[in-house]
Amino acid sequence: MADDPHKATLDALAAKGRLRALTATRGLDFTSNDYLALAESAALRDAAAAALARGVPVGAGGSRLLRGNHPEHEALEEEAAAFFGSETALYFPTGYAANAAIAATLPREGDLIVHDALMHASFRAGLEPGRIAVRTAPHNDVAAMEAIITDWRAGGGTGRVWIAVETLYSMDGDRAPLAELVALAAKHDAMLILDEAHATGVYGDQGRGLGAQYEGAPNIISLHTCGKGLGAAGALICLPRLYRDFIVNRGRSFIYSTAPSPLMAAAVREALKISAGARQERTQLAALVRHAGEGLRKLGLPFSGSQIVPVIVGEDSRAVALAAALQARGYDIRAIRPPTVPEGTARLRIALTLHVTPDDLDALFADLAVEMERT
Numbered sequence: 001m002a003d004d005p006h007k008a009t010l011d012a013l014a015a016k017g018r019l020r021a022l023t024a025t026r027g028l029d030f031t032s033n034d035y036l037a038l039a040e041s042a043a044l045r046d047a048a049a050a051a052l053a054r055g056v057p058v059g060a061g062g063s064r065l066l067r068g069n070h071p072e073h074e075a076l077e078e079e080a081a082a083f084f085g086s087e088t089a090l091y092f093p094t095g096y097a098a099n100a101a102i103a104a105t106l107p108r109e110g111d112l113i114v115h116d117a118l119m120h121a122s123f124r125a126g127l128e129p130g131r132i133a134v135r136t137a138p139h140n141d142v143a144a145m146e147a148i149i150t151d152w153r154a155g156g157g158t159g160r161v162w163i164a165v166e167t168l169y170s171m172d173g174d175r176a177p178l179a180e181l182v183a184l185a186a187k188h189d190a191m192l193i194l195d196e197a198h199a200t201g202v203y204g205d206q207g208r209g210l211g212a213q214y215e216g217a218p219n220i221i222s223l224h225t226c227g228k229g230l231g232a233a234g235a236l237i238c239l240p241r242l243y244r245d246f247i248v249n250r251g252r253s254f255i256y257s258t259a260p261s262p263l264m265a266a267a268v269r270e271a272l273k274i275s276a277g278a279r280q281e282r283t284q285l286a287a288l289v290r291h292a293g294e295g296l297r298k299l300g301l302p303f304s305g306s307q308i309v310p311v312i313v314g315e316d317s318r319a320v321a322l323a324a325a326l327q328a329r330g331y332d333i334r335a336i337r338p339p340t341v342p343e344g345t346a347r348l349r350i351a352l353t354l355h356v357t358p359d360d361l362d363a364l365f366a367d368l369a370v371e372m373e374r375t
Contacts, residue, residue, distance in 0.1 A: 017316035018337050027332040029355040030364065035202050035307055036281045037354035038231025038271060047270035048263060056266050060259035065248070068259030076265040077236070083272050084208055084224060085215035086238035090247060091268075093260040095197055095225035097253045098235035100126035102193060102221065103164070105251040106243055107132050110159035112152050114145050116176070118169050120195055121340075133157065139172075142180045149188050161190035167210040168198040171341050171349060173304030175210060182214055194222040198308060200275075201229025202282060207275035226264075230271040234260050284354060291358045292350075295365040309350040310336075311368070318375055319346035325371040331364055 013019040038044055051072070052058075060068035073091055080089040092098035103126030107113050112133045115123065127134050133152060137145040149161055163185055165176045178194075185192040196209035204212035207229065214220050221239040226232045237247070247254055285307060293303040301311060313319045319335035326333045326348070337346045352361070 017320050025332065027327060027330045028360055028364075029353055030331050030333045030350050032332075032351060032353060032355070033198065033228035034231055034355065035229045035285060035351070035353050036231065036275075036278060038201075038229075038274060041231065041274075043274055044231055044267055044270060048267050051263055051266035056262050058261055058263050060262055062259065063255065063257060064259045065255060070259070070262035070265070072262040072265040072269070073259065076269050079269055079272060080224070080236045081238060083206070083276070084222065084236075084238045085212065086220075086222065086240075087216065088239060088241045088244045090237045090239070090244050090254070091260055091265060092235045092237065092254065093233070093257065095120075095223065095227065095235040096122040096125070097257065098223055098225075098237050099123045099195065101247055101251040101253045102223065102237060103127050104253070105247050106191075106221070107162045108159065110157075111162060112149065112157055112159060113162045113164060114148050115164040116140065116166065118172065119164055119166060120170065120197065123164055123193075123195065133159075139169075140174070140177060142177055142184055145181075146184055146188075149184075149190070161185075161188050162193060163190050164193040164195070166195040166197065168196075168203070168306055168308070170198050170308065171336060171347070172310055173306040173308030175306070178211055178214065185219055189219075191219050191221060194220065196222050197225040197228060197235075198306075199229075200224040200226075201231075201271075201278070202285065202307060207278060207282065226268045226271065230268065230275060232267045232271045233264050234268060236268075281354060285352065288352050288354075288356070288358060288361065291361055292352055295361060299365060299369055307352040309352060311348040311350060312345050313347060313372075314344055316346045319348060321375045322371055323348055325375060326364070326367060329367050329371075331367070333364075 056072055060070060062068035076091055077089040099120055099122035103123050109131050114135050114137055117136050117139045135148045137148055165181060167176050181192060194211040196211060199210045201207040203210045211222055215222060218240055223235060223237055225235045289307050292309055296303045304310060313322060316337045319337060323333050323335040333348050333350060336349045
């Protein structure tokens with residue numbers, strides 16, 4: 001129908017240069033989160049084949065609270081807790097579901113959630129502002145977070161404070177000031193939620209993340225996604241047993257979802273073992289990150305300091321045109337536009353993975369310089 005509101009919305013998105021579409025994978029990988037190139041590795045394929053050979057099913061057949069709780073899930077959670085240094089762990093089919101479950105389930109009525117302005121959309125999707133006080137703090141501004149907490153207390157807030165941040169931000173590639181945040185949480189008897197999605201496998205001893213030294217503290221909850229640096233799928237919430245039990249009993253996305261594939265749980269178990277021994281791969285990726293920094297400085301562009309390299313161009317249409325030009329040159333690079341990023345900060349998000357070499361990176365930057373002059 002001509003007046004269908006769905007069509008009107010899509011037309012409006014198209015007019016702004018923000019219409020999304022699925023496209024085939026092509027060109028050199030400068031867009032995936034498969035940082036250590038594990039997703040297509042022989043090691044994970046062999047682990048999946050071995051699991052199938054010993055009778056691990058592909059599907060769970062039901063929720064974890066019904067018949068879907070498989071020994072592979074429990075083995076993974078036990079091994080993950082030991083690996084990351086937490087009291088317990090809980091496996092979810094996606095990072096989105098896990099993040100939303102934390103936000104929607106653990107803070108109670110009368111509590112306060114303070115989250116960084118650039119916190120993952122999945123966490124914000126779980127928030128219930130009508131039930132819990134929710135405040136957004138400017139990015140990486142610990143003083144502003146403390147002011148929010150102080151003002152809330154002064155206004156009569158008596159519940160528990162929950163502070164939520166990403167340890168490595170998915171679109172800007174910068175790090176959270178973890179030492180300051182840990183001190184802030186201790187000062188205000190707050191729970192600290194660390195989203196390690198883009199740090200797991202890449203940073204920390206054995207790839208345990210940027211917050212590895214804080215894991216296991218009674219006021220720390222961390223999220224480790226398994227589909228990025230670990231090359232598999234799903235997500236692990238690492239947390240004290242009390243809060244694990246609470247999610248199992250009150251987390252709607254956990255209770256009412258079919259359990260993750262036991263076969264994928266077996267693959268994640270292998271991915272943790274690979275991560276523990278992947279020192280050479282992390283060293284190689286770190287060298288690629290340093291190489292990117294040198295190339296960006298030659299172009300006069302800022303550098304995030306991590307494997308996530310944003311090239312902010314501002315206008316949506318320019319970001320789309322620049323991405324298309326680079327795709328035509330053989331690079332798989334995508335334009336990131338609002339609302340995923342703030343207004344006026346449309347960008348190319350260049351992800352560095354072990355699928356590419358320093359020579360590939362040099363060629364990309366040479367072509368990027370040409371195309372930025374043209375668009």
